Amino acid sequence: MALQLAQRIDALKASDVREMLKITQRSEIISFAGGLPAPELLPIRELEEATHRVLQEEGAQALQYSTTEGYLPLREKLVARMAARGGVRTSVEEVLITTGAQQALDLTGKLFLDEGDTVICESPTYTGAISALKVFAPRWVEVPTDDEGMDLEALERRLQYCDRVKLIYVVPNFQNPTGTTWSLERRRRFAEIVTQHSVAVVEDDTYGELRFEGLPLPPIKSFDSKGHIVYIGTFSKVLSPGMRIGWLTASSPLYEKYVILKQGSDLHTSTLCQMQISAYLEMFDFDKSLSRMRAVYRERRDAMIRALEKEMPKGVRFSRPSGGLFLWVELPPHMDARELLRRSLELDVAFVPGGSFFPKGNKENTLRLSYSHMPVERIEEGVRRLSAAARGMMSAGTEDARLSGVESAY
Amino acid sequence: MALQLAQRIDALKASDVREMLKITQRSEIISFAGGLPAPELLPIRELEEATHRVLQEEGAQALQYSTTEGYLPLREKLVARMAARGGVRTSVEEVLITTGAQQALDLTGKLFLDEGDTVICESPTYTGAISALKVFAPRWVEVPTDDEGMDLEALERRLQYCDRVKLIYVVPNFQNPTGTTWSLERRRRFAEIVTQHSVAVVEDDTYGELRFEGLPLPPIKSFDSKGHIVYIGTFSKVLSPGMRIGWLTASSPLYEKYVILKQGSDLHTSTLCQMQISAYLEMFDFDKSLSRMRAVYRERRDAMIRALEKEMPKGVRFSRPSGGLFLWVELPPHMDARELLRRSLELDVAFVPGGSFFPKGNKENTLRLSYSHMPVERIEEGVRRLSAAARGMMSAGTEDARLSGVESAY
Numbered sequence: 087m088a089l090q091l092a093q094r095i096d097a098l099k100a101s102d103v104r105e106m107l108k109i110t111q112r113s114e115i116i117s118f119a120g121g122l123p124a125p126e127l128l129p130i131r132e133l134e135e136a137t138h139r140v141l142q143e144e145g146a147q148a149l150q151y152s153t154t155e156g157y158l159p160l161r162e163k164l165v166a167r168m169a170a171r172g173g174v175r176t177s178v179e180e181v182l183i184t185t186g187a188q189q190a191l192d193l194t195g196k197l198f199l200d201e202g203d204t205v206i207c208e209s210p211t212y213t214g215a216i217s218a219l220k221v222f223a224p225r226w227v228e229v230p231t232d233d234e235g236m237d238l239e240a241l242e243r244r245l246q247y248c249d250r251v252k253l254i255y256v257v258p259n260f261q262n263p264t265g266t267t268w269s270l271e272r273r274r275r276f277a278e279i280v281t282q283h284s285v286a287v288v289e290d291d292t293y294g295e296l297r298f299e300g301l302p303l304p305p306i307k308s309f310d311s312k313g314h315i316v317y318i319g320t321f322s323k324v325l326s327p328g329m330r331i332g333w334l335t336a337s338s339p340l341y342e343k344y345v346i347l348k349q350g351s352d353l354h355t356s357t358l359c360q361m362q363i364s365a366y367l368e369m370f371d372f373d374k375s376l377s378r379m380r381a382v383y384r385e386r387r388d389a390m391i392r393a394l395e396k397e398m399p400k401g402v403r404f405s406r407p408s409g410g411l412f413l414w415v416e417l418p419p420h421m422d423a424r425e426l427l428r429r430s431l432e433l434d435v436a437f438v439p440g441g442s443f444f445p446k447g448n449k450e451n452t453l454r455l456s457y458s459h460m461p462v463e464r465i466e467e468g469v470r471r472l473s474a475a476a477r478g479m480m481s482a483g484t485e486d487a488r489l490s491g492v493e494s495a496y
Numbered sequence: 497m498a499l500q501l502a503q504r505i506d507a508l509k510a511s512d513v514r515e516m517l518k519i520t521q522r523s524e525i526i527s528f529a530g531g532l533p534a535p536e537l538l539p540i541r542e543l544e545e546a547t548h549r550v551l552q553e554e555g556a557q558a559l560q561y562s563t564t565e566g567y568l569p570l571r572e573k574l575v576a577r578m579a580a581r582g583g584v585r586t587s588v589e590e591v592l593i594t595t596g597a598q599q600a601l602d603l604t605g606k607l608f609l610d611e612g613d614t615v616i617c618e619s620p621t622y623t624g625a626i627s628a629l630k631v632f633a634p635r636w637v638e639v640p641t642d643d644e645g646m647d648l649e650a651l652e653r654r655l656q657y658c659d660r661v662k663l664i665y666v667v668p669n670f671q672n673p674t675g676t677t678w679s680l681e682r683r684r685r686f687a688e689i690v691t692q693h694s695v696a697v698v699e700d701d702t703y704g705e706l707r708f709e710g711l712p713l714p715p716i717k718s719f720d721s722k723g724h725i726v727y728i729g730t731f732s733k734v735l736s737p738g739m740r741i742g743w744l745t746a747s748s749p750l751y752e753k754y755v756i757l758k759q760g761s762d763l764h765t766s767t768l769c770q771m772q773i774s775a776y777l778e779m780f781d782f783d784k785s786l787s788r789m790r791a792v793y794r795e796r797r798d799a800m801i802r803a804l805e806k807e808m809p810k811g812v813r814f815s816r817p818s819g820g821l822f823l824w825v826e827l828p829p830h831m832d833a834r835e836l837l838r839r840s841l842e843l844d845v846a847f848v849p850g851g852s853f854f855p856k857g858n859k860e861n862t863l864r865l866s867y868s869h870m871p872v873e874r875i876e877e878g879v880r881r882l883s884a885a886a887r888g889m890m891s892a893g894t895e896d897a898r899l900s901g902v903e904s905a906y
Contacts, residue, residue: 089696089724090662091753092610092632098756122561130555137547145540149736151532185595185740185762192761196631200502217760221606222502252500286499314499326559328767330595343501346508350627351602352595356766357738 094201094221116468118455119436121262121323121411124386125459127379128326129366136365140358148358154349156183156333157360163367164319164333171294173308174317176335182344185355187292187320187332191218193347194253194288194316197340199224203252206244208236210414210443210452212262212290215255226445227251231261235268238275245283253286258306260293260410263443263454267408270303277309286340287315293410295324295376298384300408313337321363323411323458324376329359383411386457386465393469399477404455411458414440417451421479424450429475435468504611504631526878528865529846531672531733531821534796535869537789538736539776546775550768558768564759566593566743567770573777574729574743581704583718584727586745592754595765597702597730597742601628603757604663604698604726607750609634613662616654618646620824620853620862622672622700625665636855637661641671645678648685655693663696668716670703670820673853673864677818680713687719696750697725703820705734705786708794710818723747731773733821733868734786739769793821793868799875800867807883809890814865821868824850827861827886834860836885843881 140148155161161181168174184190191214199205199222207215209228216226227244230237235258245251256276258268268276280287289306307317313336320332336344348354366372390413394404401418417423423439430437440452457465550558565571571591578584594600601624609615609632617625619638626636637654640647645668655661666686668678678686690697699716717727723746730742746754758764776782800823804814811828827833833849840847850862867875 089608089694089750092606092608092613092662094610095607095753098753098760120561125556125560128556128559130551130559133559134548134551134555137551138544141540141544141547145544146535146538147738149538149540149543149738150535151530151732151737185765188760189762196502197505198499198502200504203502214760214763217756221757221760252502284499322561326768327561328557328559330762330764330766340499343505343508346627347631350508350598350624350631351761352599352740353624354740355595356740356769358736358772359766359769362768 094223097220097223115434115436116464116471117436117459118457118468118472119438120459121456122459123323123327124382127382129370129375132366132370133326133362136362136369139369140361140365144361148361150357152354152357152360154345154354156181156355157357157364160360160364161333163364168317168319168335172302172304174305174335175308180337180341181333181335182341182348183355183360184332184334184348185352186322186327186330187290187318188214188218189348189351190318190332190334191215191288191290193334193344193351195219195222196347196351197343198252198286203250204248206241206248206251206254207445208256208261210263210440210449211255211445212257213438213442215290216442216445219255224252228445231264231266233266235266235272236276238272238279241276242279245279245285251283251285253288254280255288255290256306257290257292259291259303260296260407260412262293262410263412263438263440264414265405265407265410265412267303273303273306274309277306277315280314281312284312284314288318289315290318292318292320292323294319296380296383296411297409298380298387307335313340316340324379325363325366325372329356329363331355331359331363380409383458386460386462387413389462389465390455390457390469393466394473397469397473399473399480401480402476411456413455413457415453415455417453417476418480419451421476422450423453426453426475426479429478430472433471433475435471435475437472504633507630507633525844525846526874526881527846527869528867528878528882529848530869531866532869533733533737534792537792539780539785542776542780543736543772546772546779549779550771550775554771558771560767562764562767562770564755564764566591566765567767567774570770570774571743573774578727578729578745582712582714584715584745585718590747590751591743591745592751592758593765593770594742594744594758595762596732596737596740597700597728598624598628599758599761600726600728600742600744601625601698601700603744603754603761605629605632606757606761607753608662608696613660614658616651616658616661616664617855618666618671620673620850620859621665621855622667623848623852625700626852626855629665634662638855641674641676643676645676645682646686648682648689651686652689655689655695661693661695663698664690665698665700666716667700667702669701669713670706670817670822672703672820673822673848673850674824675815675817675820675822677713683713683716684719687716687725690724691722694722694724698728699725700728702728702730702733704729706790706793706821707819708790708797717745723750726750734789735773735776735782739766739773741765741769741773790819796867796870796872796875797823799872800865800879803876803879804883807880809883809887811890812886821866823865823867825863825865827863828890829861831886831889832860833863836863836889839885839888840882843885845878845881845885847882
């Protein structure tokens with residue numbers, strides 16, 4: 087007799103993005119798939135020096151159990167950085183170190199969601215948030231977005247008419263997958279609305295440090311008057327994803343509950359990795375490293391946009407993000423990005439089909455391209471091949487797709 | 497209006513053990529509380545050399561995202577070690593690296609438990625398993641144990657009469673908190689029973705490598721003919737808890753589900769920490785280090801038992817484990833270990849009251865003592881103070897407690 091599993095397991099499947107990563111480990115692949123930092127930007131030597139100092143000076147502490155809340159000097163630095171960056175006023179008693187931003191999402195699901203509760207999100211949204219929250223069996227309600235962020239009239243209608251809305255998940259800076267950044271006005275008004283409706287918000291600011299142009303906008307958390315907004319950050323995109331160091335900040339009494347849930351989930355995040363990053367921040371100029379990183383990614387974004395403009399057939403639209411790692415492509419409605427992936431993998435080019443960014447799995451004519459991981463020449467070559475694959479599909483399909491021009495409306 | 501949380505949150509409270517760790521960070525405290533490895537046994541220099549090699553030779557890989565399943569060379573080494581140690585025949589396709597053994601428990605709850613399902617465990621059981629599984633709102637059914645392990649007749653009665661038994665959690669080697677080790681016959685028979693009843697088992701072997709005397713016994717997993725037993729291991733007690741590297745091994749199709757759940761929970765465990773440990777295992781003699789560790793802990797166990805025999809008042813019973821980190825103390829029935837803790841903390845001695853090791857929180861006259869973290873002289877001094885606190889409580893309480901002799905029946 088087979089073992090009986092929890093009901094939540096029926097709905098689960100492996101993430102396309104993660105499964106894709108396995109393929110993209112082949113070196114000949116031009117990968118626009120995972121949101122991986124450029125390998126040449128990883129601070130290998132600096133982290134080795136930081137490790138040396140940590141193990142020489144505080145080795146026994148670094149290898150030992152530590153408190154669930156996280157390494158205090160690191161939390162102090164995060165409090166200072168969040169305040170400096172955009173007015174998130176918090177304290178170490180409200181900062182919890184997590185095993186990547188992903189764990190902050192898992193803990194959020196545990197904290198808020200009973201089966202059948204409603205989660206509201208941007209459409210599309212981060213596939214990892216979908217997989218983190220899906221195990222708590224929520225009902226998903228998507229809200230359309232435009233180039234200034236979430237459509238707030240649509241949000242208000244949903245808040246009025248949907249039952250049991252427990253949580254809203256948003257990525258206001260350089261959103262994964264679209265690259266969209268919310269305007270200041272949209273942020274402020276959104277904070278007002280969620281405060282009125284007493285609904286919890288998770289603001290995922292994974293990409294906020296990676297702005298290529300324009301002025302930084304304050305996080306939505308900075309407009310949080312009632313302690314309803316949980317702010318998530320991570321070192322994964324700006325220092326090292328492999329170390330799995332993220333954090334959340336939440337007000338009491340949410341914070342204490344998060345800590346208890348974290349305790350049950352993995353006791354605490356790697357002491358060594360926390361201390362390595364804390365030492366790195368003391369020993370090196372992180373902001374200078376961020377500037378370098380932004381310059382590299384800006385150049386790659388530009389290269390990808392130029393190549394898409396030049397190579398992509400008519401009827402293909404794509405976004406022009408002002409930061410982050412991703413841009414979003416819409417194929418003509420009849421085209422299936424999974425079929426495009428099959429064809430482009432034959433040409434050694436990988437990306438993530440857009441379907442997995444919709445909780446209910448529609449809009450199969452979309453895809454996410456990451457420009458962070460490949461040097462400019464490979465981006466150009468990859469877009470050439472991808473475009474050839476798209477043209478091949480189009481000429482095999484209907485003629486309609488050729489009618490509208492190349493657009494990049496959002 | 498306050499935010500509405502998930503129903504599961506009502507039942508949660510912070511773990512006594514973890515809260516205790518905060519107190520025990522004061523250096524004057526003689527701590528028998530957390531199951532912390534001795535700081536002087538942590539391989540600081542060796543891990544520094546291992547880190548140097550990893551970052552020099554494979555730095556970009558170490559700091560980058562990696563697959564959810566875990567670092568392949570580490571999984572290969574685990575497969576070999578499990579086979580060598582006691583006949584757990586598995587393969588890399590069945591080994592998942594987790595963020596400590598604790599995360600393996602969290603994932604197990606996610607995989608098996610719907611609200612109201614029954615979890616069977618030893619009585620008492622590991623408090624961290626209780627907190628990991630509690631969020632999935634199971635019903636707990638405890639099975640008494642004797643000095644050979646779980647009472648299997650009692651187990652069979654429960655399997656016959658309890659509804660919705662989904663999971664059995666056991667720690668057959670040097671159990672946390674009692675120190676009990678299951679006999680070979682008990683292991684074999686247990687495997688037969690659970691196979692007949694098609695119930696999933698989690699065998700937590702956190703302490704298996706820390707045997708001080710006698711021959712190692714095969715894990716229950718080695719008798720698993722149907723793939724119903726999930727085996728959990730960790731480097732936390734034998735190398736470094738701060739690095740948070742544990743693992744589980746499960747057969748298909750459970751394995752694939754665990755991987756998906758892990759993906760949603762934290763994507764993967766720190767690549768760097770996995771590679772550091774893998775390099776350590778290649779560069780240094782782990783078995784020799786284990787021998788040293790066993791010798792140190794054996795000496796400390798002996799010191800604690802001698803001191804308890806000498807100092808503890810009549811009516812106090814305690815276990816004599818043949819390995820691991822803990823022994824278990826039963827006070828006379830009327831005595832409350834929380835009151836004893838209050839008194840002993842005044843004398844700068846910490847331990848964990850036993851109540852938190854019972855899912856339903858009874859048996860408040862028990863406590864867990866860890867002998868791993870303190871040198872022999874501090875163990876002797878600590879037991880002297882603890883015994884003085886116990887005598888003080890007894891003379892303040894009823895006279896009955898003095899009637900029975902010092903015992904160590906299990």
